[in-house]
Amino acid sequence: MDYEAFFLSGLQSLRAEGRYRVFADLERHAGAFPKASRHSPNGIHDVTVWCSNDYLGMGQHPAVLAAMHEAIDSYGAGAGGTRNISGNCHTHVLLERELADLHGKEAALLFTSGFVSNWAGLGTLAARLPNCVVFSDAGNHASMIDGIRQSRCIKRVFAHNNPRDLDRQLSEVAPDVPKLVAFESVYSMDGDIAPIDEICAVAEAHGAMTYLDEVHAVGLYGRRGGGVSEATGQAHRLTVIEGTLGKAYGVVGGYIAASRALCDYVRSFASGFIFTTALPPAVAAGAMASIRHLKESEVERLRQRDRVARVRQRLDAAGLPHLDNPSHIIPVMVGDATLCKQISDRLLDDFDIYVQPINYPTVPRGTERLRITPSPFHSNEDIEHLVSALSEIWADIGLERVAA
């Protein structure tokens, strides 16, 4: 077989569909977020980033950076191996306590990313609970889908954010069969939010465990940043709350928070935990500083909400179509992969604005979009520049507007 030709033709078909992904070559600058330098064949230009998942700019927060510097100087660079072989770094132990406290759970368990926490956490539970059936929301993230798949359990997909369909499907499985309901709080592409209380009520009625991915909510919702489950007073009802340290907390890593026995069980059986080097202590220290800060401080959350509201209002005034939702995520709908990429390219090349196009398979075909995530650090001028750039491109391409 001509392997190279195989790879090239696969890439060519992505290009033909307008789905080939080009990553902007960006240099972030601590202290200047959301500005970054973009390296391109034409040189280096300042750009404004409008699609970062460092939602609150915690990736440049002085307390986070200081904690990381101090940890490197104290403990060195890496963790020195897997926790099974090399033991715990004390920082990991402290961070797990911090996370358990954040969600009001007995324990927490760290992973190297949110993806791994879902893949390994959910996968291990689904694989080891005898004959477990997993009920998975139709909108679930790839990390949960992959975890469920590798567990080889029986999977049933319920209609997105639909407790009635979940109830119907749970009723079809015998009462004594172990059941696990997996869903998210804030769905990152539409920015809609799950009815956690109703889903928990249905799960409880059928004796099912619940597993909630709060990746796009931790740090952002709830008085202490404990996510939508905290904001709605539902955290105690969830069997497992999963989160990331890489988005609003601005560092990297993932975790589950649950009962002591459940976390200990996953720690003892999950290959995605056991056989991989632990997070560097500096990463854990940075994440801990970020979580502690956002447990106390509302400033970042309030400022972000203000920015989000302002972007929505300016988009409305310009008649630019965006999905209405109760979260911090603003999807500007385009509905065509090639156009979406074209708009993103023009924003970058002509206006020094970086918004990555979101195409299939991340979202269904025909719902291609620009996903805008305003941060506390986007100024009024940044917002005017973004909206006027979009408006100009909308006019040039002749895209439809909506009534204000």
Ligand SMILES: *Cc1c(COP(=O)(O)O)cnc(C)c1O
């Ligand atoms: C990003 C994401 C993850 C993975 O988290 P990482 O820490 O980036 O690996 C998990 N779930 C959802 C819904 C996500 O969007």
